[in-house]
Amino acid sequence: MVNMNILLFGATGMIGQGVLRECLLDPDVRRVQTVGRTATGVPHPKLREVVHTDLLYYASTEDQLSGFDACFFCLGVSSAGMAEADYERVTYRVTLAAAETLSRLNPGMTFTYVSGAGTDSSEHGRAMWARVKARPRTVRLPFKAAYMFRPGAIQPLHGVRSKTAAYRVLYSLTKPLLPILRRAAPGLIVTTEQMGRAMLIVAKQGAPKRILESRDISAIAPAEIALSPENH
Numbered sequence: 001m002v003n004m005n006i007l008l009f010g011a012t013g014m015i016g017q018g019v020l021r022e023c024l025l026d027p028d029v030r031r032v033q034t035v036g037r038t039a040t041g042v043p044h045p046k047l048r049e050v051v052h053t054d055l056l057y058y059a060s061t062e063d064q065l066s067g068f069d070a071c072f073f074c075l076g077v078s079s080a081g082m083a084e085a086d087y088e089r090v091t092y093r094v095t096l097a098a099a100e101t102l103s104r105l106n107p108g109m110t111f112t113y114v115s116g117a118g119t120d121s122s123e124h125g126r127a128m129w130a131r132v133k134a135r136p137r138t139v140r141l142p143f144k145a146a147y148m149f150r151p152g153a154i155q156p157l158h159g160v161r162s163k164t165a166a167y168r169v170l171y172s173l174t175k176p177l178l179p180i181l182r183r184a185a186p187g188l189i190v191t192t193e194q195m196g197r198a199m200l201i202v203a204k205q206g207a208p209k210r211i212l213e214s215r216d217i218s219a220i221a222p223a224e225i226a227l228s229p230e231n232h
Contacts, residue, residue: 018192
């Protein structure tokens with residue numbers, strides 16, 4: 001698919017930053033529109049940014065949410081210190097509010113939602129974040145197609161940084177070990193570049209399964225292709 005119009009939620013987060021970069025670099029993407037509480041401030045002729053503070057309601061911005069071929073939904077927050085009701089609102093309810101609006105305005109859209117490895121599909125496990133993250137049922141909405149990406153460990157590349165201070169410290173401490181871990185367990189660690197490229201490939205070509213784990217993401221966008229020489 002060429003001349004794609006992409007809608008991107010969560011472009012200021014770690015995964016969203018990587019996905020935005022790949023969308024702007026892809027010659028098949030004509031336009032990228034971000035939606036979020038803050039703008040990225042990235043200058044690019046392909047990019048348009050919509051600042052929208054209430055991510056549960058979209059009536060005031062519906063006229064800006066149609067005409068898109070794919071949506072990459074990369075919003076997310078850490079569950080640390082959050083009550084389950086608050087975490088559910090930020091993840092489950094926000095995701096479904098956007099998905100329900102977009103499926104009505106763009107029935108031919110491919111919708112990709114980022115969850116995480118270990119999410120609990122039974123929704124009855126002990127880990128609160130895993131129960132809540134499993135709740136969005138975007139695959140049941142009338143999109144052309146819907147996929148859930150469930151990466152495990154993610155390596156940020158190209159200056160991408162997490163907004164969470166604790167994660168930044170963790171990535172800094174583990175950075176020397178990542179090349180070793182990638183060789184020891186290929187497919188279990190994906191990069192922000194792989195995430196973006198895999199989403200674009202799935203939007204263009206589809207995928208054989210609806211829920212894509214780290215190994216699936218690596219198979220779609222292999223590291224030897226996704227990693228540029230500056231990052232080896």
